[in-house]
Amino acid sequence: GGLGVTDKLITCLMVEELCWGDxxxxxxxxxxxxxxxxxxxxxxxxxxxxxxxxxxxxxxxxxxxxxxxxxxxxxxxxxxxxxxxxxxxxxxxxxxxxxxxxxxxxxxxxxxxxxxxxxxxxxxxxxxxxxxxxxxxxxxxxxxxxxxxxxxxxxxxxxxxxxxxxxxxxxxxxxxxxxDTTGGMMGVVATLEASRVMVASAALGIARAAHETAVAYAKTRVQKKPIIEFQAVGHKLADLETHIQAARGLVWKAAWMASNNVPFTRGEGSQAKLYCGEVAVQSCLDAIQIHGGYGFMKEYDCGRWLLDAIIFRIWEGTAEIQRNTIVRYLSQGGDGE
Ligand SMILES: Cc1cc2nc3c(=O)[nH]c(=O)nc-3n(C[C@H](O)[C@H](O)[C@H](O)COP(=O)(O)OP(=O)(O)OC[C@H]3O[C@@H](n4cnc5c(N)ncnc54)[C@H](O)[C@@H]3O)c2cc1C
CATH class of the missing domain: 2.40.110.10 (Butyryl-CoA Dehydrogenase, subunit A, domain 2)
Incomplete structure (x- = not known):
């Protein structure tokens, strides 16, 4: 809603971009x-x-x-x-x-x-x-x-x-x-399930910011050779690239389902929020590590992004509660694909 945006996928794209910076x-x-x-x-x-x-x-x-x-x-x-x-x-x-x-x-x-x-x-x-x-x-x-x-x-x-x-x-x-039938707890659950996808895309924006910054730094920081050429650094970046793409897949799938009124059958909203929160934190930690001592300085953004990323494991249902939700779907059926 607002400004004519009705598609949840578009909302997620906008939120991801907004969260890239702050x-x-x-x-x-x-x-x-x-x-x-x-x-x-x-x-x-x-x-x-x-x-x-x-x-x-x-x-x-x-x-x-x-x-x-x-x-x-x-x-x-x-x-x-x-x-x-x-x-x-x-x-x-x-x-x-x-x-x-x-x-x-x-x-x-x-x-x-x-x-x-x-x-x-x-x-x-x-x-x-x-x-x-x-x-x-x-x-x-x-x-x-x-x-x-x-x-x-x-x-x-x-x-x-x-x-x-x-x-x-x-x-x-x-x-x-x-x-009496549309209010109450069902409304709370519906509110949180719907918003989790958007919250997940926010975490994804932070993950991307840290990762893209780390890739750029690893290409230009030279210790004998550009540090991206050291396998230990390159593999970190490769893993994060893969996690971010997987996270985006979860967000887009859940957003598409929500937009098309396809009910979640495996806690797809919770999966997206759980995974994006974890990937955001890991992405920031890796970015700090790849920046070495500079990553620990406030002059660089990685530390600020880490503190922002951590809240995505807490609000709108902690990471543990997301896991509880996903397993509840599974125990109640959860084979709807
Ligand atoms: C910056 C910020 C903004 C927020 N904005 C809002 C807002 O606008 N509106 C709003 O209503 N709330 C808001 N919150 C609250 C947020 O959603 C809660 O902090 C969150 O749901 C966790 O509740 P709690 O802090 O009481 O932790 P607790 O519920 O006390 O949890 C403490 C720990 O125990 C674990 N735990 C608790 N129960 C279980 C369980 N059943 N299974 C496994 N582990 C469990 C948790 O995962 C966590 O690790 C905000 C919080 C913050 C920090």
Missing amino acids: AGIAIHIVASGLCAKAIEAMGTPEQNKRWLTPFCNPNNDAKMPHIGAFCLTEPGAGSNVTGMSTIARRDGKDWVLSGTKQFITNGGIADTYAVIAQTNPEAKTTSERVQGLAGFVVQKGAKGLTAGNDLIKWGVLATNTTEVHLDNVRIPAENKLGS
Whole structure:
């Protein structure tokens, strides 16, 4: 969506290119898409029209497109989403939200917040807790909505990351996303599955930046002869070239499936995100090694890219959670090719 781009493969190409130089700036540009995706995945057509339009600014008027934040993670509930303690309580025609969200990208600067909360505080079993999750739209300026300080991070420095506090935030009933069958946990899963492919392509952009820089350096750095001619260096580059091409294959396949409404049968989105995250980190480590002492200097970008790459093994589901997801597909069938 936005600017007429509807194909996920094209989105992935754009994100890969943006992340080639500075993943922080790229993520700042695309992070609102996660909030928009959550609304799209959980909302009714009427809600989508109302809440998504401001992200796209289709009338090209003077107003800035909305910035969005997706609020899922909490201080005590990261990978274990159903353990969240943010509560949504029905009060007459309104919903009242209370809780704290952690590590929220755009938390301090968003216009629109897609907040996941538990509507059944009595839920005891996992199944009851899953059933009780729901998505809500909260707008900037809502009474009781505040953000903490911009957290100090090692990487993706251009992004804004804060706690988001919801202190009895009262919102009208129509801000609860979806009907009982389209909202909730299924919406969370759909949001993350869809966004993982884009996140994977972001990691791929970092991997490529480090690899291309390493190849160029190895061709020009001479220690008796250009270091690319030493097998130990050349093989590193050959391995990385192969891993990057394989990673791109996973991204493009998952993006094509998502664009053509072909359901994932083997956790293809998770495969892409898992592999691209690992390749990005390895690519940066190898680039530092190939640059020798210069790679350890801030004058060169490889170290900065490494710190950016590491977050791709953590956010939107850690590498371990991606593996859990892939094996869950396999244990439930996963032979759909
Ligand atoms: C810069 C940044 C931006 C972020 N932006 C957002 C955002 O916009 N919105 C949002 O909602 N969240 C956001 N997050 C949160 C991010 O998605 C979480 O940090 C991530 O999901 C992990 O949760 P956690 O940090 O609580 O780690 P934990 O869940 O506590 O995990 C700690 C370790 O235990 C492992 N582990 C946990 N459970 C399992 C399991 N079942 N099986 C195997 N291993 C397991 C993990 O893999 C990890 O290695 C952001 C985080 C960062 C750092």
